[in-house]
Amino acid sequence: MTDPTQQKPPVSARLRAVSFRGHKSSGDSGPGRYYPAFIEGGLSRAGMGAQVAQHYLMYEALEQASAVLHERLGTRFHFWLPQLHRLPSLTDDLRFWWGEQWSERIEVTPGIGEYVERIRTVSVDSVPLFVAHQYTRYLADLSGGQAIGRMVTEAYRLGDGPGARFYEFQEIDDAAAFKDHYRGLLDAEGFSEAEVEAIEAEVWEAYRLNNLAFSDLESRFEEYAA
Numbered sequence: 001m002t003d004p005t006q007q008k009p010p011v012s013a014r015l016r017a018v019s020f021r022g023h024k025s026s027g028d029s030g031p032g033r034y035y036p037a038f039i040e041g042g043l044s045r046a047g048m049g050a051q052v053a054q055h056y057l058m059y060e061a062l063e064q065a066s067a068v069l070h071e072r073l074g075t076r077f078h079f080w081l082p083q084l085h086r087l088p089s090l091t092d093d094l095r096f097w098w099g100e101q102w103s104e105r106i107e108v109t110p111g112i113g114e115y116v117e118r119i120r121t122v123s124v125d126s127v128p129l130f131v132a133h134q135y136t137r138y139l140a141d142l143s144g145g146q147a148i149g150r151m152v153t154e155a156y157r158l159g160d161g162p163g164a165r166f167y168e169f170q171e172i173d174d175a176a177a178f179k180d181h182y183r184g185l186l187d188a189e190g191f192s193e194a195e196v197e198a199i200e201a202e203v204w205e206a207y208r209l210n211n212l213a214f215s216d217l218e219s220r221f222e223e224y225a226a
């Protein structure tokens with residue numbers, strides 16, 4: 001019989017521990033210039049659109065992978081959660097910042113290119129690795145992202161209009177309750193120990209890739225300041 005004192009914490013708690021380290025490592029390089037300008041209303045339309053465009057590329061890869069897994073596994077895919085999907089709101093936001101020609105302006109810069117490539121490579125064939133990327137992005141959006149959305153809406157005086165729709169989850173009334181539901185899915189999936197370790201490593205990698213993508217924006221700050 002297994003000794004209960006030797007049992008590992010639930011998957012959700014283990015990922016939360018990785019996230020705790022991830023937030024600390026994101027802060028290690030300091031706030032830079034892009035991010036403070038972003039939340040204080042100091043970016044131009046070019047600068048705002050550049051971040052939305054990065055999100056568009058990330059979520060396009062994630063949501064395509066999710067659709068493939070849903071199609072392949074049907075109801076055995078327990079992480080088919082279209083209420084999370086961000087592409088429609090990202091399209092509204094891009095149209096707002098960049099106008100009708102938004103799609104022609106999307107650039108795949110090196111950091112975001114690496115991130116998207118990673119999502120595409122690992123997620124389509126592996127539910128655990130897909131989950132690592134899904135968890136890292138959407139739980140962030142439902143956590144710190146909610147405060148960021150409010151700050152941006154106020155700083156750029158967006159009111160009820162588009163520009164920061166990405167942060168609004170129309171189909172989720174209670175972000176905290178949804179996060180608990182999601183943690184329940186993680187814990188009930190029955191991932192093996194090897195799978196959980198692979199998810200932990202991939203979440204860590206997702207933090208690194210998020211930072212890398214963000215450094216693309218930081219490096220072009222002069223171009224993006226209002």
Ligand code: HEM
Nearest residue numbers: 012015016019023026135136137139140143144145207210
């Ligand atoms: C300035 C930027 C950020 C702020 C202010 C922020 C803030 C927060 C806060 C306050 C929580 C805890 C919420 C709760 O316990 O319910 C949280 C959770 C989370 N954040 Fe962030 N965050 C930021 C950036 C990021 C980034 C860049 C990522 C990764 C892409 C990320 C991923 C997550 C995840 C996955 C969680 C959920 C952790 C869990 O409960 O398992 N965050 N964030």
